[in-house]
Amino acid sequence: MALLRRWYVFIPLLALSGWGAVMVGQGVRPEYAVEATAVLVAGPGASDVDGPYGGRESTSEVLAIVLDSAASRDLVEKQGLERDYEIETQERSSIIRLDVLSDSESVGTQTLATVLQMSEQELAARQDKAGIRPNAQISLQVLQQPAVDEVVETGKMRNMAIVGVIGAAFSLLITLLFDDIMGLLRRRLSRRRERRPQPATSASEMPEAAGVDPSETSASDAPVPDYAPAPSRSKT
Incomplete structure (x- = not known):
């Protein structure tokens, strides 16, 4: 009932909340x-x-541990790239999967390209140090180049939903408060009117109130007193 009475307050506030969410x-x-x-x-x-x-198989697991270290992530971050990349390996498998979530498409692809390059350098440096000939070394072959797999907009919808719900709640609350304030003011005004003294009616207004013209009233219409005047005594 309050929303129906104060629709002119609730609807503009609700529209303002929707505009804010957009x-x-x-x-x-x-x-x-x-x-x-x-x-x-x-x-x-x-x-x-x-x-x-x-x-x-063990090389993929050890390589994932090296790339997941804080030193490797700091090195990637110093180049202005994303440090929150993820590395996924499977048991008894030589396949390595990389993924990252970034606000920029170019930054995301460059991040994974840098991580792959670091992997190749790590493999070559460790095997060269161990004395393994280049034609016998384990190398990294890229099956899928870094590319955008999906555009994620969950953050956008989540923020819009939060702003919309909060705005609708505040619109409802303000409308109810406004209705309560108006009702309180109305009750106070009515009480003041009841307590205000009514003006007394004068004698000259009584004939008019009864619908009688004062000019039509005569002396004969005046009320006769119930007592008779005392007789006057003459001097002899």
């Missing part, structure tokens, strides 16, 4: 989910020296 949604930039896939490949040559990482 503006917030336009201000949120979409995020780009970038993915890349690589596989470890053994060299065609044979080596008499054991690899620093063992076989290809």
Whole structure:
């Protein structure tokens, strides 16, 4: 009932809340989910020296640990790229999957490209140090180049929903408060009118109030007193 009575307050506030939600949604930039896939490949040559990482399966796991370290992430961040990339490996598999979520498509793809380059350098440096010939070294072959897999807009819809719900709640609250204030003022005015003294009616207004013209009243119409005047005494 309060919303029906104060619709002229609730509807503008609700419209203002909707406008605010739209503006917030336009201000949120979409995020780009970038993915890349690589596989470890053994060299065609044979080596008499054991690899620093063992076989290809264990190499993928150790390589993921190295790239997931704080030092590697700091190095990526110093280049202005995303440090919150993710590395996924599977047990008994030489496949490595990389993904990152970034506000910029170019920054996301460059982040994974840098991580892949760091992986190749790490593999070559460790195997060179171990004395493994280049044709016998395990190398990283990129199966899927870094590319945008999905444009994520969940943050935009979430912010719009939050602003819309909060705005509608405040609109309802303000409307109810306004209705209560107006009702309180109305009750106070009515009480003041009841307490105000009514003006007394004068004698000259009584004939008019009764619908009688004062000019038509005569002396004969005046009320006769119930007593008779006392007789006057004459002097002899």
